[in-house]
């Protein structure tokens with residue numbers, strides 16, 4: 001159970017907990033001293049158990065564990081990003097040191113678990129990863145979908161008419177194991193014994209067994225080790241065998257220095273757990289989460305295209321790997337805390353995944369969240385999970401099959417139990433119930449076999465859309481209508497911040513509009529200008545949308561954020577650009593800040609919200625109506641900006657260009673703007689050149705063809721980068737540039753930012769003249 005943030009973190013029971021401010025022990029230093037991941041708070045809910053740390057002490061030493069704990073999103077990502085300074089060498093180390101007796105037992109089996117992939121340092125790791133990557137790239141995984149679906153259906157057919165089942169035992173354990181064995185090319189004959197071995201390996205590596213348990217576990221781990229060796233020998237006798245471990249064994253023969261003997265044996269044992277335990281637990285967490293968030297489950301039943309992002313949100317909200325490890329190779333500092341050389345780190349992804357600094361309203365489970373793929377459950381950077389797209393594929397197929405064939409499924413009454421350990425998390429059992437008489441396929445047998453196909457890889461943003469209803473249509477000014485939007489089922493819409501926009505999908509058109517409602521209003525408000533010379537979207541909305549119309553909507557997303565700390569804000573709007581500016585002004589007023597609004601338009605009758613602005617922001621507002629002969633004097637406005645002031649502009653391109661010129665010599669971050677439209681971003685391969693890109697964090701080198709975008713090339717290599725507009729407008733595909741000259745084609749970066757050459761938009765910008773570039777990705 002999760003607990004409210006104001007409760008005493010020492011207490012594991014919610015009802016009797018004293019409030020945070022009256023809890024005598026609410027002292028970060030004391031909480032750090034007492035932190036023990038084997039105790040109930042962390043075992044019950046690791047993200048909640050570290051809320052105090054995210055808020056107050058994001059990196060701390062936990063003497064009971066002997067590790068430094070890292071709880072914030074950005075710090076965890078920084079650790080993953082630098083695998084030289086933060087070595088992965090301790091990833092598979094026993095977190096509870098072995099007793100002398102257990103060491104002897106392990107020796108008796110010749111146990112010599114060593115470096116695999118996940119705990120290997122550079123340069124050995126990357127050489128090996130590159131040599132063995134091929135099987136994992138999205139294009140080569142497609143062929144496995146059919147097998148995953150077949151195995152899932154076979155299991156479901158066995159229990160679909162029973163009405164009650166433990167999903168873990170009936171499906172979620174065995175299918176991922178079979179998929180893993182098939183992918184690896186390992187014989188599938190010893191499933192029961194592998195289950196026992198996997199648990200022993202997890203407890204041995206990430207658990208806190210008693211001295212007695214250590215001996216029993218050591219025997220199982222020893223047997224697992226021997227068994228792994230025997231499988232390798234068996235597989236060596238089939239030189240033509242298919243599957244990743246066969247490939248590994250062949251590479252061991254052709255490049256023995258890169259794919260070493262020790263690696264092959266250690267990997268055979270580790271990969272069975274890495275490939276199936278992770279996926280089984282994540283799938284169990286997914287069904288538990290969705291069945292306790294019934295609205296989300298029902299939405300997926302009604303619209304299976306939501307499955308891929310729902311899986312991603314489940315991995316964020318309730319991932320199966322909740323904490324990972326690293327060790328510093330030199331003194332450094334992280335989150336403002338000094339770390340010595342050799343410091344062991346427990347980086348808690350479950351905590352980072354709920355960090356409000358990265359995920360808006362992070363405690364809320366929202367399958368429509370459009371940055372869910374930023375979760376850290378697969379790690380990040382050069383060691384990022386190689387099998388993430390296999391895990392995703394399985395979870396998507398499980399969810400698609402179950403929501404289609406058993407939409408009336410519910411969670412049975414039960415007590416959940418978990419294997420106590422720091423890192424692998426998921427319920428041991430998951431009992432579900434349903435009325436078989438209601439199974440839809442009894443009436444419509446074809447339904448049992450109809451399904452959607454999800455391409456391998458990160459979810460497509462196009463599918464992440466919620467259903468909404470237009471509650472009101474108003475006339476805001478000449479040619480401008482205002483819409484109030486509500487969730488189609490009357491549920492609350494997510495919180496949003498000034499500058500945020502939504503994307504409305506109306507007919508064949510997808511169009512973005514800034515939110516401009518008053519703070520605290522229950523629905524969303526947008527204002528839409530009819531653009532007769534435009535591409536048709538706004539005309540279509542004006543002509544077809546009425547009160548009660550149902551639409552799909554993406555977002556909200558915010559790429560035009562307001563820095564509330566600035567000393568002074570100058571807000572400049574041109575025409576319909578008033579919408580985000582209005583929300584910003586409301587917020588600044590609520591905060592009691594210093595601000596001024598300059599609002600330009602053709603004539604007062606074409607300018608929306610004049611009355612509301614006059615009423616709420618009267619003395620701050622200057623209106624420039626062209627037909628009254630008034631023009632905003634931008635040079636004077638910019639010259640009058642006090643030190644530490646910032647300008648926010650939404651308006652036509654020429655207005656933004658003028659402000660860019662005027663602020664060129666001012667400090668970075670002075671000017672913030674949002675454009676309405678991009679120029680055509682279609683690639684003309686005749687005019688483009690191919691170029692090379694090096695992805696530093698992932699250790700990859702790629703070629704971007706003349707007819708391919710950088711974003712497409714990165715994705716084809718299995719690296720996830722968010723994107724939205726794909727035309728250089730929104731900023732969501734921004735990547736950091738470490739070296740190389742960029743031909744910037746977006747409308748997001750300012751001239752100064754372009755000149756700095758440290759960022760680029762992967763959807764449209766390219767290397768200059770076919771040169772080579774290096775990205776921090």
Ligand code: HEM
Nearest residue numbers: 117118275278279282378379380383384385386387390391
């Ligand atoms: C690495 C999680 C499924 C193979 C990792 C890491 C995590 C992880 C956290 C370490 C990442 C880092 O250090 O940055 C998961 C989760 C899965 C999953 C949550 C399922 C939901 C799979 C599957 C396979 C697999 C199905 C193989 C078939 C690997 C390998 C590595 C790895 C080979 C080592 C990569 C390297 O160090 O270069 N995984 N994994 N994983 N995973 Fe997965």
Ligand code: FES
Nearest residue numbers: 724726730731763
């Ligand atoms: Fe919008 Fe690239 S996806 S700028």
